[in-house]
Amino acid sequence: MRTHGWAGAAPASDEEAVARILAAAGKAIDERGADFSIADVARTLGVTRQTVYRYFPSTEALLMQAGVVAATDFLDRLSTHLQGITDPADAATEAIATALEWLPKDKHIGLLLSPGRTPALTESVTSDIALQFAQSVVRHFDVDWAAAGFADDDLDELAEHLLRIIQSFVIDPGRPPRTGAALRGYLRRWVAPALRT
The missing domain is CATH 1.10.10.60 (Homeodomain-like)
Known part of the structure; x- marks a missing residue:
């Protein structure tokens, strides 16, 4: 020191x-x-x-570490927001939509994920640290994953898949970007079926 x-x-x-x-x-x-x-x-x-x-x-290294600290708080808030949603598909849909709605308002994480950042920062969305955070959030959903037929390995893959979906929307939000009910409707149609048992 x-x-x-x-x-x-x-x-x-x-x-x-x-x-x-x-x-x-x-x-x-x-x-x-x-x-x-x-x-x-x-x-x-x-x-x-x-x-x-x-x-x-470097500034980028400091930014990334500050983002990791901010991500912990962000994911805690997301877990709290999702409390009471017991259906796997509804929980995943709301998790993605809420994360996409909150990210632009979060200066710290938004800097890590905003389009135009360096590739290393954009790729950090699926880094080991990001995956561990996402896995923790998925496991804290009010979903009985075992009863729904999901094993631990399935939850790890689900966490990665949710991050990849979020990453794709961050990189290219669409023209025009989907928000609110339209975003949730899109996610229910295309993401939710993978979680229906």
Whole structure:
């Protein structure tokens, strides 16, 4: 751990340093969106850019890690929103539609998934971390998956499939983009049948 700078209050560990950097990055994203930089984060923390670079090799790396932190909160909110939906097809439809409705309003995750980001960021939608989050959300649906005939491997594939659908809508929302009832109707017609037993 580096102890120089930090506006006179050096972190006690590397973990604390990373947490402070991520908190400062979150604040910068809230204020500036995609225009945030390592320099903004360094200024907030009272350190040099080189200090931030010791923990994150680039703005993109910092953005991705800040996105992972934001994704945890996003998926917790999504799980809460889906409580009470016990039908597998209805739960999957609502999960996709709600995620697509919330993503543009979430500066942190929206930056990771918005069209025009670097390919590495767009591909991160199906990264190991994203898959683990999605698998956790699917398993927290109020669905009796075993009774519906789904094994653990099926749920892992379902989580991946839901992420891939979300990714495709993020990359190209359609012309015109579907929203609300139209989006849910489309998903019920084309996604839901795969979940009917």
